[in-house]
Amino acid sequence: MIARVAAKAGFHxxxxxxxxxxxxxxxxxxxxxxxWAIISVGMFALIWELLWAVGLADPKxxxxxxxxxxxxxxxxxxxxxxxxWQIGAGVAAGPTPWEAVGITILSSTGRVFTGLLLAAVxxxxxxxxxxxxxxxxxxxxxxxxxxxxxxxxxxxxVAIFLFGIGNGPxxxxxxxxxxxxMTLSTIAQIDAVDRNFINVARTMGATKRQxxxxxxxxxxxxxxxxxxxxxxxxxxxxxxxxxxxxVGYGLxxxxxxxxxxxxxxxxxxTITLIGLLGFGFDWLLRKVQARVLxxxxxxxxxxxx
Amino acid sequence: xxxPAIVCRNLGMTWNAGTARAHEALRDINLEVRPGEFVVLLGxxxxxxxxxxxxxxxxxxxxxxxxxxxxxxxxGPSPDRSLIFQQTSLLPWLSVWQNVTFGLALRGEPVExxxxxxxxxxxxxxxxxxxxxRPDELSGGMRQRVAVARSLTMRPRVxxxxxxxxxxxxxxxxxxxxxxxxxxxSSGASVLFVTHGIEEAVALADRVVVVTARPGRIKAIVxxxxxRPRDPFSREAERLRAELTGLLRDEVDRAFAEQxxxx
Ligand SMILES: Nc1ncnc2c1ncn2[C@@H]1O[C@H](COP(=O)(O)OP(=O)(O)OP(=O)(O)O)[C@@H](O)[C@H]1O
Ligand SMILES: [Mg+2]
Numbered sequence: 053m054i055a056r057v058a059a060k061a062g063f064h065x066x067x068x069x070x071x072x073x074x075x076x077x078x079x080x081x082x083x084x085x086x087x088w089a090i091i092s093v094g095m096f097a098l099i100w101e102l103l104w105a106v107g108l109a110d111p112k113x114x115x116x117x118x119x120x121x122x123x124x125x126x127x128x129x130x131x132x133x134x135x136x137w138q139i140g141a142g143v144a145a146g147p148t149p150w151e152a153v154g155i156t157i158l159s160s161t162g163r164v165f166t167g168l169l170l171a172a173v174x175x176x177x178x179x180x181x182x183x184x185x186x187x188x189x190x191x192x193x194x195x196x197x198x199x200x201x202x203x204x205x206x207x208x209x210v211a212i213f214l215f216g217i218g219n220g221p222x223x224x225x226x227x228x229x230x231x232x233x234m235t236l237s238t239i240a241q242i243d244a245v246d247r248n249f250i251n252v253a254r255t256m257g258a259t260k261r262q263x264x265x266x267x268x269x270x271x272x273x274x275x276x277x278x279x280x281x282x283x284x285x286x287x288x289x290x291x292x293x294x295x296x297x298x299v300g301y302g303l304x305x306x307x308x309x310x311x312x313x314x315x316x317x318x319x320x321x322t323i324t325l326i327g328l329l330g331f332g333f334d335w336l337l338r339k340v341q342a343r344v345l346x347x348x349x350x351x352x353x354x355x356x357x
Numbered sequence: 358x359x360x361p362a363i364v365c366r367n368l369g370m371t372w373n374a375g376t377a378r379a380h381e382a383l384r385d386i387n388l389e390v391r392p393g394e395f396v397v398l399l400g401x402x403x404x405x406x407x408x409x410x411x412x413x414x415x416x417x418x419x420x421x422x423x424x425x426x427x428x429x430x431x432x433g434p435s436p437d438r439s440l441i442f443q444q445t446s447l448l449p450w451l452s453v454w455q456n457v458t459f460g461l462a463l464r465g466e467p468v469e470x471x472x473x474x475x476x477x478x479x480x481x482x483x484x485x486x487x488x489x490x491r492p493d494e495l496s497g498g499m500r501q502r503v504a505v506a507r508s509l510t511m512r513p514r515v516x517x518x519x520x521x522x523x524x525x526x527x528x529x530x531x532x533x534x535x536x537x538x539x540x541x542x543s544s545g546a547s548v549l550f551v552t553h554g555i556e557e558a559v560a561l562a563d564r565v566v567v568v569t570a571r572p573g574r575i576k577a578i579v580x581x582x583x584x585r586p587r588d589p590f591s592r593e594a595e596r597l598r599a600e601l602t603g604l605l606r607d608e609v610d611r612a613f614a615e616q617x618x619x620x
Pocket of ligand 1: 403
C-alpha cells in the first residue's frame with residue numbers, strides 16, 4: 053500500500069512533462085493548420101507569379117503579388133483620410149502611409165462592428181418581444197417578414213437620405229442588412245428551444261418572465277452567435293458597397309478609386325487587406341463564442357478553419 | 358384515511374384535439390394514488406404513459422374527465438408535483454449545483470442557502486463531488502441522479518418519474534432503484550413511476566397499473582404484496598412477473614400491429 057502511494061507520488065514528481073500532452077496536441081494541431089494555410093496561399097501566389105514570369109498574366113491587368121504588395125508607400129497614398137478631404141490641405145499633406153492605411157481600415161472595421169452590434173442587440177430584443185407578447189407579434193411580425201427579403205442595396209438611397217455622408221449611412225446599411233433576418237432567426241431559434249427545458253422551469257414554478265430570462269435567452273445564444281458569424285461576410289460586403297457608392301471613405305471607397313483610375317495593383321492590395329480583415333474578424337468572433345458559450349462543446353460550434 | 362394524493366376520474370386526453378392530426382392518447386383513466394404510495398405504470402411503447410405524467414404534472418391540459426391533486430383540480434404545474442423527464446433535461450449552461458437549485462433560484466433564495474441545499478441534495482444521490490461540474494461532463498446515470506436531486510430540493514409531495522433508469526446498465530439500475538426506495542421512504546412522497554421493465558415494476562411498486570395500447574386505458578391493477586427489501590428470485594416475484602408478462606404480451610402485439618398499419 054505504502055509502496056503504491058509512493059510510486060504514485062514519484063510518478064507525479066518525475067513524470068510531469070513541461071507541457072501537458074493535451075496542450076502539446078492542440079499546439080501541433082494548430083501548427084499543422086497554419087502550415088497548410090500558408091502552403092495553400094503560397095501555392096496560389098506561386099501559380100500567379102509563374103503565369104506572370106512566362107508572360108501569360110499581363111502585369112497591367114493582373115499584377116502578381118510581389119508587385120501589388122511590394123510598393124506599400126505608393127499604394128498607401130491612395131488611402132484617403134479625412135484630412136485630405138479638408139479644404140486647404142494639399143495633396144501631400146496628411147498622415148504617414150501606415151497611418152493612412154490604418155485609419156482607413158479602422159473606419160471600415162468600426163462601421164462593420166457598430167452595425168453588427170446594433171443589429172444583434174436590436175434583433176434579439178425585437179425577436180424575444182415578438183414571441184413574448186402576442187400583441188407585439190401581431191403588430192410587428194408582418195412588417196418584419198415583409199422587409200426581411202428586401203436586398204440591402206435597395207436601402208442605399210434611404211441611407212443617404214437619412215444620414216447624408218459619413219459613418220451614419222454605412223452603419224445603417226449594415227444594421228438594416230442584418231436586422232430583419234436576424235430577428236426572424238431569433239424567432240426561429242426560440243421556437244426550436246427544447247420543450248423539456250421549458251417544462252423543467254414550468255414544473256418548478258417559473259413565471260413566463262423567468263422562463264424567458266433564464267431558459268429561452270441562454271438557450272438561443274449559441275444559435276444566434278452562429279447566425280452572427282454567418283452574417284459577418286454580408287456585413288463586410290454591405291459596408292464596402294456603401295463606401296464605394298460615396299457615403300464615406302474607407303476600403304470600399306479605395307476600391308472604387310482604383311477602378312476609376314484603372315489601378316489593378318491597388319485593387320489587389322485592398323482585396324488582400326479585406327481578406328485578412330474578414331479572417332481576423334471571424335477568428336475573433338469564434339474566440340468570443342468559445343468564451344461566452346463555455347457550455348457548447350468546441351466541435352459543435354460550427355465547423356471552421 | 359387522509360385524502361388521496363392523485364385522483365383521476367374518466368380522464369381522457371387527445372393530442373391536437375379538433376385538428377386533422379388529432380390523436381387519442383388516453384381514455385377512461387380511473388386511478389387513485391394514496392399519499393406515500395409507490396405506483397408503477399407499465400405499458401407498451403406509445404401507449405400514453407408519458408402523456409399521463411404530463412397531465413398529472415399539469416404541463417398539458419386534459420380534454421375529458423377530472424384530475425385532482427390533494428383535493429384540488431389540476432390546472433397547471435406546481436412544485437408540489439415534480440416530474441423527472443424521460444430525456445435528460447439538465448440545463449447545459451448551468452453547473453450541476455445551479456441545476457439542482459434552479460427552483461430555489463426562481464424563488465430568489467440567496468446563493469449560500471442554495472449551495473447548502475445543493476450539497477445536501479447531491480450527497481443524497483451520492484454525487485457530492487460533482488457540485489461544480491457541468492452536465493456534459495457527467496455520465497447518463499449521473500445526470501439522472503442530478504435530475505432526482507433537483508426534484509428533491511423542491512420537496513414535492515408527488516414524484517413523477519418517466520423511465521428515469523431506462524438508459525442504465527443492469528447493475529447501476531439496481532443501485533438506483535435501491536437509492537430511489539430510500540429517498541421515497543425518507544421523503545414520504547407518493548411516486549408515480551413509468552417503466553416498461555417488468556422486473557423494475559415488481560422490484561419497486563406497491564401497485565402496478567398495466568396500460569393498454571392506444572388509446573391508453575387501464576387494463577389491470579396488480580397489487581404487489583411483498584415486504585421490502587424484495588428478493589427478485591422469490592416465488593411471489595416469479596409469479597408476479599409471469600402475470601404481468603401475460604397481461605402485457607397482448608398489448609405489445611396490438612401496439613405493434615397498429616403502428617405497422619400506421620406506417
Ligand atoms: N407532443 C405530442 N404531440 C402530439 N402527439 C403526441 C405528443 N406526445 C406524444 N404524442 C402521441 O401520444 C401517444 C402517447 O405518447 P407517450 O409519449 O405518452 O407514450 P409512452 O407510453 O410514454 O411511450 P414510450 O414508452 O415510448 O415513452 C403516442 O402515440 C404519441 O404519438
Ligand atoms: Mg414515454
